[in-house]
Amino acid sequence: MTTSWGNTLLIANPVAQNGRSASLVDRVAGLLRGRLPRDSFRVELTKRAGHAVDIAREAQGVDTVLVLGGDGIVHEAANGLMARPADDRPVLGVIASGSGNDFAKAIGIPFEVEQACETLLACEPRSIDVGQVNDRFFVETLSFGLDAAIALDTVVRRKKTGRTGTALYMESGFDQLLHHLDTFDYALRVDNGETKLGQSITFAVQNGPYYGGGFKVCPDAQLDDGAFDLCIAHPPIGVLRACWLFLQAKDGRHTKSRQVEMLRATSLHLEFSEEPPAQTDGERLRGTSFDVRMHPSALRVLAPRFNAE
Ligand SMILES: Nc1ncnc2c1ncn2[C@@H]1O[C@H](COP(=O)(O)OP(=O)(O)OP(=O)(O)O)[C@@H](O)[C@H]1O
Numbered sequence: 001m002t003t004s005w006g007n008t009l010l011i012a013n014p015v016a017q018n019g020r021s022a023s024l025v026d027r028v029a030g031l032l033r034g035r036l037p038r039d040s041f042r043v044e045l046t047k048r049a050g051h052a053v054d055i056a057r058e059a060q061g062v063d064t065v066l067v068l069g070g071d072g073i074v075h076e077a078a079n080g081l082m083a084r085p086a087d088d089r090p091v092l093g094v095i096a097s098g099s100g101n102d103f104a105k106a107i108g109i110p111f112e113v114e115q116a117c118e119t120l121l122a123c124e125p126r127s128i129d130v131g132q133v134n135d136r137f138f139v140e141t142l143s144f145g146l147d148a149a150i151a152l153d154t155v156v157r158r159k160k161t162g163r164t165g166t167a168l169y170m171e172s173g174f175d176q177l178l179h180h181l182d183t184f185d186y187a188l189r190v191d192n193g194e195t196k197l198g199q200s201i202t203f204a205v206q207n208g209p210y211y212g213g214g215f216k217v218c219p220d221a222q223l224d225d226g227a228f229d230l231c232i233a234h235p236p237i238g239v240l241r242a243c244w245l246f247l248q249a250k251d252g253r254h255t256k257s258r259q260v261e262m263l264r265a266t267s268l269h270l271e272f273s274e275e276p277p278a279q280t281d282g283e284r285l286r287g288t289s290f291d292v293r294m295h296p297s298a299l300r301v302l303a304p305r306f307n308a309e
Pocket residue numbers: 013014015016017018046047048049050051068069070071072073074076097098099100101102281282283
């Protein structure tokens with residue numbers, strides 16, 4: 001079987017999903033070695049947080065970078081690849097073995113690793129847009145406030161309990177909803193228009209539709225439409241109403257609520273009066289001032305389809 005992959009590097013995060021990912025590396029490597037031309041495939045394990053950025057940025061003579069891990073390792077590899085000139089940017093492929101795997105879901109990669117490898121081997125590269133917030137790139141999600149607090153809380157909770165996925169996000173979600181329903185004052189300028197002041201409980205800027213282990217916060221977000229979809233939940237929202245909206249968001253049914261504002265943008269400037277909890281692709285982000293811009297069709301990914309159900 002021939003693929004269009006060329007020289008292929010697998011970057012594997014052995015600590016993803018509380019270390020369960022480590023046991024998958026040999027399985028994936030064995031499977032792919034058997035299907036790719038001799039000497040065209042090698043594996044590198046990450047040794048520390050941030051390592052995948054360096055590996056992806058510095059890989060020489062590589063045409064395709066595959067990652068094995070969660071949204072964090074996808075985020076890091078994408079940042080490494082985006083630091084390279086566009087004409088020397090390998091294609092990205094994802095084998096999901098993380099806890100949330102929102103990006104893999106958005107590009108239609110199955111979560112079972114053998115199926116993921118078969119799917120990747122059968123598909124051609126497709127271009128996706130990449131977002132940038134200050135000096136960081138992101139492929140799926142950027143959010144501030146309650147939902148970011150939930151995403152960050154899941155990391156702590158997962159280490160304690162070993163739980164993962166939607167169940168974990170639900171557990172963190174209800175805890176944050178009951179105890180940290182905070183409001184953040186913001187000033188927002190969309191596409192160089194007028195600056196508008198507002199208050200938010202959650203503020204999401206999505207490239208793809210998912211965050212938080214499959215919550216469809218912006219159901220219409222498309223990875224290849226050259227624009228961000230925004231979802232802003234405005235106060236006042238009581239605890240019961242917030243819990244209801246949270247459950248609705250699992251299937252993207254929250255968007256018609258009167259407290260929820262949906263927007264589209266290709267660039268935005270966002271200032272908060274105090275530092276909110278913030279995440280991008282599930283990784284913590286710090287600060288109060290955020291410039292967000294779009295890089296249309298900047299990265300090629302191995303994807304059978306976009307925005308899988
Ligand atoms: N060898 C390593 N040692 C410690 N941390 C690492 C190592 N390699 C990567 N990391 C860090 O692990 C974190 C989590 O990685 P990843 O997202 O792949 O798994 P996950 O958290 O289980 O999945 P998800 O993000 O989908 O919930 C990232 O912040 C990454 O920087």
